[in-house]
Amino acid sequence: xxxxxxxxxxxxxxxxxxxxxxxxxxxxxxxxxxxxxxxxxxxxxxxxxxxxxxxxxxxxxxxxxxxxxxxxxxxxxx
Amino acid sequence: xxxxxxxxxxxxxxxxxxxxxxxxxxxxxxxxxxxxxxxxxxxxxxxxxxxxxxxxxxxxxxxxxxxxxxxxxxxxxxxxxxxxxxxxxxxxxxxxxxxxxxxxxxxxxxxxxxxxxxxxxxxxxxxxxxxxxxxxxxxxxxxxxxxxxxxxxxxxxxxxxxxxxxxxxxxxxxxxxxxxxxxxxxxxxxxxxxxxxxxxxxxxxxxxxxxxxxxxxxxxxxxxxxxxxxxxxxxxxxxxxxxxxxxxxxxxxxxxxxxxxxxxxxxxxxxxxxxxxxxxxxxxxxxxxxxxxxxxxxxxxxxxxxxxxxxxxxxxxxxxxxxxxxxxxxxxxxxxxxxxxxxxxxxxxxxxxxxxxxxxxxxxx
Amino acid sequence: xxxxxxxxxxxxxxxxxxxxxxxxxxxxxxxxxxxxxxxxxxxxxxxxxxxxxxxxxxxxxxxxxxxxxxxxxxxxxxxxxxxxxxxxxxxxxxxxxxxxxxxxxxxxxxxxxxxxxxxxxxxxxxxxxxxxxxxxxxxxxxxxxxxxxxxxxxxxxxxxxxxxxxxxxxxxxxxxxxxxxxxxxxxxxxxxxxxxxxxxxxxxxxxxxxxxxxxxxxxxxxxxxxxxxxxxxxxxxxxxxxxxxxxxxxxxxxxxxxxxxxxxxxxxxxxxxxxxxxxxxxxxxxxxxxxxxxxxxxxxxxxxxxxxxxxxxxxxxxxxxxxxxxxxxxxxxxxxxxxxxxxxxxxxxxxxxxxxxxxxxxxxxxxxxxxxxxxxxxxxxxxxxxxxxxxxxxxxxxxxxxxxxxxxxxxxxxxxxxxxxxxxxxxxxxxxxxxxxxxxxxxxxxxxxxxxxxxxxxxxxxxxxxxxxxxxxxxxxxxxxxxxxxxx
Numbered sequence: 001x002x003x004x005x006x007x008x009x010x011x012x013x014x015x016x017x018x019x020x021x022x023x024x025x026x027x028x029x030x031x032x033x034x035x036x037x038x039x040x041x042x043x044x045x046x047x048x049x050x051x052x053x054x055x056x057x058x059x060x061x062x063x064x065x066x067x068x069x070x071x072x073x074x075x076x077x078x
Numbered sequence: 079x080x081x082x083x084x085x086x087x088x089x090x091x092x093x094x095x096x097x098x099x100x101x102x103x104x105x106x107x108x109x110x111x112x113x114x115x116x117x118x119x120x121x122x123x124x125x126x127x128x129x130x131x132x133x134x135x136x137x138x139x140x141x142x143x144x145x146x147x148x149x150x151x152x153x154x155x156x157x158x159x160x161x162x163x164x165x166x167x168x169x170x171x172x173x174x175x176x177x178x179x180x181x182x183x184x185x186x187x188x189x190x191x192x193x194x195x196x197x198x199x200x201x202x203x204x205x206x207x208x209x210x211x212x213x214x215x216x217x218x219x220x221x222x223x224x225x226x227x228x229x230x231x232x233x234x235x236x237x238x239x240x241x242x243x244x245x246x247x248x249x250x251x252x253x254x255x256x257x258x259x260x261x262x263x264x265x266x267x268x269x270x271x272x273x274x275x276x277x278x279x280x281x282x283x284x285x286x287x288x289x290x291x292x293x294x295x296x297x298x299x300x301x302x303x304x305x306x307x308x309x310x311x312x313x314x315x316x317x318x319x320x321x322x323x324x325x326x327x328x329x330x331x332x333x334x335x336x337x338x339x340x341x342x343x344x345x346x347x348x349x350x351x352x353x354x355x356x357x358x359x360x361x362x363x364x365x366x367x368x369x370x371x372x373x374x375x376x377x378x379x380x381x382x383x384x385x386x387x388x389x390x391x392x393x394x395x396x397x398x399x400x401x402x403x404x405x406x407x408x409x410x411x412x413x414x415x416x417x418x419x420x421x422x423x424x425x426x427x428x429x430x431x432x433x434x435x436x437x438x439x440x441x442x443x
Numbered sequence: 444x445x446x447x448x449x450x451x452x453x454x455x456x457x458x459x460x461x462x463x464x465x466x467x468x469x470x471x472x473x474x475x476x477x478x479x480x481x482x483x484x485x486x487x488x489x490x491x492x493x494x495x496x497x498x499x500x501x502x503x504x505x506x507x508x509x510x511x512x513x514x515x516x517x518x519x520x521x522x523x524x525x526x527x528x529x530x531x532x533x534x535x536x537x538x539x540x541x542x543x544x545x546x547x548x549x550x551x552x553x554x555x556x557x558x559x560x561x562x563x564x565x566x567x568x569x570x571x572x573x574x575x576x577x578x579x580x581x582x583x584x585x586x587x588x589x590x591x592x593x594x595x596x597x598x599x600x601x602x603x604x605x606x607x608x609x610x611x612x613x614x615x616x617x618x619x620x621x622x623x624x625x626x627x628x629x630x631x632x633x634x635x636x637x638x639x640x641x642x643x644x645x646x647x648x649x650x651x652x653x654x655x656x657x658x659x660x661x662x663x664x665x666x667x668x669x670x671x672x673x674x675x676x677x678x679x680x681x682x683x684x685x686x687x688x689x690x691x692x693x694x695x696x697x698x699x700x701x702x703x704x705x706x707x708x709x710x711x712x713x714x715x716x717x718x719x720x721x722x723x724x725x726x727x728x729x730x731x732x733x734x735x736x737x738x739x740x741x742x743x744x745x746x747x748x749x750x751x752x753x754x755x756x757x758x759x760x761x762x763x764x765x766x767x768x769x770x771x772x773x774x775x776x777x778x779x780x781x782x783x784x785x786x787x788x789x790x791x792x793x794x795x796x797x798x799x800x801x802x803x804x805x806x807x808x809x810x811x812x813x814x815x816x817x818x819x820x821x822x823x824x825x826x827x828x829x830x831x832x833x834x835x836x837x838x839x840x841x842x843x844x845x846x847x848x849x850x851x852x853x854x855x856x857x858x859x860x861x862x863x864x865x866x867x868x869x870x871x872x873x874x875x876x877x878x879x880x881x882x883x884x885x886x887x888x889x890x891x892x893x894x895x896x897x898x899x900x901x902x903x904x905x906x907x908x909x910x911x912x913x914x915x916x917x918x919x920x921x922x923x924x925x926x927x928x929x930x931x
Contacts, residue, residue: 002197010390017383029383032376036387043394055173056399056409059417067412074258090896186869191754194866202866206873213884216891220883221876223895344757347868354872 003049007041014038084284090219091285092294094363095278097222097229099302101357102178103271104309104329105185108411109263111323115248115314116255116263118307121272123264125303128272131423132295134430135279141437146283148374154433161375163425167277168371170421172395174274175364177410179203179396182357184403185327190350200396203358208389210362211369212382215284218362225355232352237308239336244315262415269415271306272299273422274360277367326403365392451539451561455554458561459487465543472546477508477523486523490551496568500551503530504564527553527562534563544622571596572701577679579846584721589679594624594698600681601628601696605688609633615646618654624698625660628684633691638707638888642693657697657704664695664706666886671854673847674887676708683717707890710882711907714738716844719910727910737839741852744836745782746863746871748828752778754867770826779864781825785833786856788819793837 014037021030043049086094110117139150151160183199191199210218255263275295285291313322313332322328333346369388373381400406452458459474466472475488488505490497507526527533534550536542537560542552549567574596577589590597598612609631617625627646629639645664654660657677665674678684679702684694687705695704714734719727752771756764774781792811816834819825836856843849855878862870885892897903905911 002201006201006390006393010387013386021380021383026379028377029379032378033383033387036384036391040387040391040394043391043398049394049398052398054395054399055169055176059173059413060409063413063417067416070416071262071412074262075256087896191867191869199866199869202870202873206877209877210880213880217880217884220891220894221879224879224883224893225876343760347751347755347758351868351872354869355876358873358876 003044003046007044010037010040010044086216086219086284088285088290088294090223091278091281091291092298093226094219094222094359095275095295095298096302097226097356097359098278098363099271099275099298099360100229100305101353101360102181103302103306105181105327105357106270106407106410107310107313107322107328108270108407109266110310110313110328112266112411113255113259113263114319114323115250116252116260117310118249119252119260120263120267121303121307121310123261124267124272125299127264127268127423128275129296129299131273131276131426132279133292135276135426136282136292136295138430138433138437139279139282141433147280148371150433150437151429154429154436163428164371164375166421166425168368168375170418171277171364171368171371172392173414173417175361175368175392176396176399177406177414178357178361178364179392180400180406182354182361183396184400184406185330188326188403189330190347197397200393203361204389204393204396206358207362207365207392208386210358211366211389212385215281215366218359218366222359225352225359229352229356232349233305236333236336236349237312239338240312240316240332243335244312246315248311248314248319265415266411268422269418270410271302273418275299276422276426277364279426280367280370326407361392365389368392451537451542451559453557453559455485455487455556455558458554459489461539462489462542466546475505477505486553486555488551488553489546490566491546491549494547494549494567494569495551496566499568500566504551523553523555524562527564531564531566534565536561536563547622574600580678580680580683580716580844582716582718582721585717586680586682588681590681590696590701590703592699592701594626594696597681597696597701597703598626601684601688601694604681604685605630610688613643613646615649617646617649617651617660619650619652621653621655623654625654625657626696627693628688628696629693630688630691633689634693635691638890639693641888642695642706646695654697655699657695657700657702660695660697661704664704664888666888670881670885671851672710672882672885672892673713673845673851674706674708674885674892676705676712676845677702677847678705678717679703680717682720686717686720707887708892709887709890709907710848710893713845713848714843718844724910724912731908731910734842734844737842738852741836741839741843741849742856743859743871743875744832744839745786745856746859746874748832749778749782749860750863750867750871753864767826767828770828773823774826775823776825777864778829779860781829782833782860783857785819785825785829786836786860789833789837790853 014034018030018034018037021027021033043052107117109120113120135147138154139145139147142150142153145153148160148164151164154160155163179200182203183196186199187194187196210221275298278295282291285294309329313328316332316335317325317328321331325331330346330350333349334344336345337343338345365388369381369385372378372384372388378384400409452461459476463472463474469491471491471493473490473492477486477488486508488500490500504527507530508523524533534545536545536552542561542563545552545563548565549569550563550565553562553564555562571593572591574588574591576587580589588600590600602610607630611629611631613627615625615627616622625646627642629642642664646660649660649663651659661673661675661677662668667674676687678687684703684705688694692705692707695706697704715731719731722730751759752767759767771778776784795811816830820827820830840849840852843852859871859874862874864870866873879893882893883891895904895907897907902911902915906916
């Protein structure tokens with residue numbers, strides 16, 4: 001319920017402010033605002049958000065093997 | 079020397095940096111669990127490394143003293159490449175704030191509010207930090223200056239009370255760990271808490287007195303390190319090494335043992351209230367800097383409209399990250415020390431080297 | 444009543460006729476024709492009898508003029524005007540639109556045939572309240588006079604205390620229908636020039652129909668209209684005004700309002716009453732500490748109680764905790780609801796006591812205390828500790844000197860209670876942080892409202908928190924007493 005509410009709120013906000021920005025000839029602002037709001041609402045959606053890539057997941061994928069290699073070379077236990 | 083309009087004094091900057099570092103530093107004591115009595119060496123390495131990196135950034139920035147750090151990035155690395163590089167900082171800030179928000183939430187859920195849903199706590203945090211960013215940098219600095227005496231008083235009192243239970247020096251005997259482990263501990267302490275200070279380079283243009291900038295940074299780092307050292311010393315002294323290693327929040331466990339006479343005990347709640355302010359100040363500063371970077375990278379004309387969506391993005395990412403506290407513990411001790419090297423070490427070094435060549439050429443031209 | 448700017452007639456009769464048309468259906472409008480040997484309509488007075496002191500006008504002006512009326516025609520004008528000038532300050536008005544305005548200022552105007560202007564003399568005869576003791580800002584040792592609704596008397600109280608030509612006073616007439624006199628006061632050389640210019644501009648540009656009270660001016664000059672905290676201080680005490688002027692602040696006096704506005708102001712000044720100036724610094728500082736504690740009790744008292752009894756029972760010493768739990772046994776409501784009921788009842792009582800006639804006020808407060816204190820507890824609606832907490836909170840709020848700030852604290856207590864009931868100490872901490880950030884973001888005509896380190900130096904910073912001894916305050920040092928130190 002909270003997630004749905006936040007998703008709706010952020011999309012509504014993005015739409016309204018995006019339109020205002022377009023009217024004031026700030027197209028770039030409108031574009032990035034809408035993209036940001038869409039990204040936020042995607043994270044809030046129940047099933048989609050849980051499977052979306054976060055910084056934590058990305059870093060685990062990229063740096064996990066590096067960290068294990070370095071620590072095993074240094075002799076530091078897990 | 080009084081600060082110019084729109085700038086803050088070097089003392090205020092130092093207080094802000096100290097508050098930013100001291101919030102989360104004593105929560106997990108990760109390096110203390112690894113290194114036990116040799117942890118002070120790790121802290122020293124972390125402090126020295128942070129100060130060194132900040133000094134390099136300072137040296138780069140003073141080549142073009144009338145520009146902000148973001149503009150210095152543009153001049154040194156070229157507009158397109160600097161934007162790519164600054165995106166690394168955006169990702170870094172998202173990582174750190176997600177970690178911080180979830181750490182605070184897991185602490186409260188474990189210790190104080192077990193029945194309050196995680197997302198409610200995260201949402202309250204996000205709304206508070208969003209409001210803080212919307213009121214502006216000077217209001218944030220003034221709030222820190224007002225809250226700091228209460229924090230110092232509370233912490234000094236707690237440290238004094240805990241010290242009554244400490245009868246031996248827990249930092250002895252020293253040098254019981256290998257250089258590799260001490261080096262790794264240094265890396266851990268550089269990640270949390272000292273290396274986080276690197277993002278303060280984006281606030282260099284806000285300080286009035288340029289000459290005392292590094293002095294205030296050194297003082298803040300040193301005092302934050304001293305506080306962390308004292309907290310670790312007393313935690314080891316009152317709980318012992320074994321209990322410290324097995325406790326999720328060791329410093330908090332040590333505070334729980336504080337009693338005032340035979341009447342008043344478990345006063346950690348009051349300290350937690352004050353301590354919470356400083357953990358939230360860290361997230362506020364991170365969010366503020368994120369807004370500045372975002373505005374610059376995407377060339378936003380009216381940043382105030384982006385404050386709320388960025389706050390909600392912070393909430394959303396925090397909610398989806400570090401769902402389990404042991405998962406977070408593993409991430410903080412194994413992944414994050416390496417993932418944060420790019421924004422905290424590699425990019426500043428790159429900026430310094432490339433900046434020394436290009437900016438010299440530019441200023442000489 | 445819109446007046447068109449036009450010159451006056453040379454004929455006294457024509458001017459009187461026009462004025463009678465302007466004040467048609469106005470029973471207070473009076474004209475006195477000064478007939479003489481030369482014929483009627485030679486000269487005439489006009490005034491509003493409810494505003495002018497008719498007795499004084501007759502005795503000092505008209506009776507003397509009647510003697511002059513016996514003079515020959517060519518000496519008449521000079522003598523009449525001479526009589527008028529000897530009675531008081533005469534204003535020469537040559538614009539028709541200014542004549543009705545002068546009448547409303549309790550003036551009497553004299554039309555003289557052949558003169559293209561009218562002569563006005565102020566003779567206020569309406570009753571005003573006499574200067575009394577302050578009702579809100581009461582103190583023990585300080586002066587006992589307070590402002591009243593009469594603007595000129597208020598100004599005189601300030602001039603009697605600040606006898607320097609550095610004191611500047613700029614007058615404005617605000618309100619197209621009320622024509623209210625507003626005066627801006629500040630000390631040249633002490634007040635920041637830009638701030639003074641900003642205030643002058645704002646007052647000069649202010650447009651309204653009727654200006655009844657200075658709250659309208661306060662709304663004009665404050666920086667944030669949405670904040671619950673007042674950004675402009677107000678006072679009924681002339682000594683506080685004089686102190687503020689000497690500290691480089693501006694003061695605004697409004698005719699008809701017994702309160703002066705002081706700007707810029709800071710949150711610290713809202714907490715420091717004028718009483719501090721008249722006591723020794725030991726006692727003044729002790730009272731400041733008490734006041735700071737009561738400020739926190741007033742703001743956080745109920746929310747702290749709710750947080751501790753709902754989430755953090757372990758912090759309460761065991762005997763006290765047992766007492767709380769025992770008293771709470773059988774109460775059907777959670778702690779938050781109990782506190783809300785009691786706080787609401789207290790607010791209702793407080794509001795009612797403001798409007799009660801004095802004869803029944805005491806009885807009602809006793810009944811209210813009995814009903815709320817005893818009956819509510821005995822009937823099991825609320826527990827005793829809640830009554831004590833709410834009573835302490837209410838009493839603490841009365842120690843805040845600034846009424847506006849106390850009102851804000853009363854209002855903000857409720858959201859803090861809600862946060863404490865939902866998230867305990869975390870909710871309180873976040874609520875406090877938001878409040879702190881809000882206060883730090885406020886400005887009072889451009890000056891930060893809550894600045895822990897003052898831009899005016901360390902002494903001013905220190906004086907925000909403690910009252911320094913006289914020797915350490917700026918400009919209040921005394922030289923060594925003149926006696927022979929060799930005499931033991």
